[in-house]
Amino acid sequence: MIIAVLVAVLLPLGLYSYRRTLTETHELLDGRLAQSARTLDVLIQHAGIDAVRRPEQGSLVVPVIGREDEERLMHGRTYEVEVGYQVFDMHGRMRLATANLAQLPLPNTPISGFENYHFNDYGWRVFTLVDDAGGVVIRMGERDDSRRDITHALWLDLAMPLLLGLPLLALLVGWAVRRGLRPLQRLTQALASRAPGSRQPIQLERAPQELQPVVGALNAQLERLEDALERERRFSADVAHELRTPLASTMIHLDGALSTHVAPDTKTALVSAQWGLARLARRIEQLLALARLEAGAAAGQRGEVDLVVVAMNVIDELAPLLGDSGVEFAFVEHNATLKIQGYEAALAALLRNLIENAMHHVPAGGQVQLSLGRNANTTVIEVIDNGPGIPAERRASVFARFHREASSSGDGYGLGLSIVQRAAQLHDATIELLDAPSGRGLRVRVAIPVAETTTTHS
Structure with a gap:
């Protein structure tokens, strides 16, 4: 139950955290695209790029090396192939672009903002910046698979501790619960091994504070139970003594009366009385026997x-x-x-x-x-x-x-x-x-x- 409660709490929290982190990551990546586009616009306007200011020179395509080449030449990934940009003049002519986005057409009426494209077998997230004052349209793009790599990394970072931590947590909680319940097991063993009729109080070494009132209440209840059984046993013995003695005395008197010369009718009455007393004595014996058994007269050590x-x-x-x-x-x-x-x-x-x-x-x-x-x-x-x-x-x-x-x-x-x-x-x-x-x-x-x-x- 404890593990189920932990899972019920931690999994929704983990899912909520993952979705929030994913949203923040996409916003951060979109912000990076927009910032890159504005930075490129500033460079074009203040540094003066001839390919943009002199249309007669044609467009300039910036080469982008592939993943295999970058790993071979740069001794590691630079992710150049996953990002790119385009620069157009106000007439829609492309003046500057990276090789991986050079063939992406410009919409008839470009509007500043974010768009999603499917181009060259990849999905692209593209930010368009329309700078009317500078006379350029800048488009900055990033491939969706690059973002998915980041998403997967986030999923692993968030999910792996949860997936690995829950089994470990289950083991630790199970160990803690078993350790916490050991005093109850010792109490159970003490009760099971307790000799019937014993008045010795139950003692638990190093009993936790939470269990001490239970042990005290059990000892008090057992003491009251033994007192009640003792009273029952004494009652049975007293009843046996008080009833047997007058019955035996009456039976002796009847035997004495029958041994004398009495009228036939009187003798018949005496015999009937003797028979009735014998039945009463037998019933009392049975009732006392049952009372002794019920009261635990035989509850001593076997x-x-x-x-x-x-x-x-x-x-x-x-x-x-x-x-x-x-x-x-x-x-x-x-x-x-x-x-x-x-x-x-x-x-x-x-x-x-x-x-x-x-x-x-x-x-x-x-x-x-x-x-x-x-x-x-x-x-x-x-x-x-x-x-x-x-x-x-x-x-x-x-x-x-x-x-x-x-x-x-x-x-x-x-x-x-x-x-x-x-x-x-x-x-x-x-x-x-x-x-x-x-x-x-x-x-x-x-x-x-x-x-x-x-x-x-x-």
Whole structure:
């Protein structure tokens, strides 16, 4: 853009300067012709040239040597062949002339001024001076190609600096802009390499004065953001503590009441209350899990996580649910250990919600399979069930919060896949909802990119 602006300004200025210089040059050359004609008139009148004052002696033709001869005899150009003159008496008889203009006829009624002629294959600029008092008509001429040589020289003098200077200017401006933007590149690198959750302010050595307010504003904004995230994390922890404690206490009291002898109607009411509290506890757990992910609870430094160990812990945690569901569950790991760089809490939430989501959509006697493996540079998590599946046109909407499919048989609230999606985003992973290999059911495939430093032991 800078180069385009310079070209847009300099080219019109150069063209204007060229046209002005050309006009001034032509005026100067015309002035030289007129001055030469008047000088010759003065010489004729005061020095007395016999060829003009005595017509009976005939005309006098001044020889003019050609370009080749002048370069040979004079060891350089004198440009004699490109200029000439004529002197006529008042009767129109030529009395004095240079050889190159001797055949140029005089107009019937000569008038003082400038004229253009085409003579002997050349264009001529001719100035005519009519001196009635001296009894002579003087014509001074110059060839157009001589003027064009001057014009070309002017064009080269004006255009060459511009044509050569613009590329050089482009290089220098590009270098200056790149050098000027280096602090921004350093700022970008500092932001990109900044550890998540870090409160260390950004420091730029030799930061230009123009960039210092930006760095200060960024540090202040990052500090406010970390404060907000910290408040969110504390809020989530406080809510978890405040809600879990009374719920656990109420569940204990209900268990105690159910263990006593109570009327059948009362026992039915207590069982319903216990079931309702269990649902409420599950919903609170999901909401808190989603809040922790959204607030960046897992935004600390990534660490090495063994995905197989995380999966085994999740399966142990869900063992009561798997045992009571009447669903056949299978765990297939293709590696004894499968280590990746990630957040253990987020990966556990991802696996837990994938398994629970599958269990809620598979009727008793169905099958759910968890598979872990690695393909090329990705770690692949697959949960496959033989339930009713999800039509392709509705798969994009299932990640919305509180969305539930009509085929769900559990007590979920439509938050499971939202938690899965957020956990996947924390690991730059992709999620695909595909048809199960058997043709019936759903296959959820999560592909997590593997860092170069990650190693796998078979």
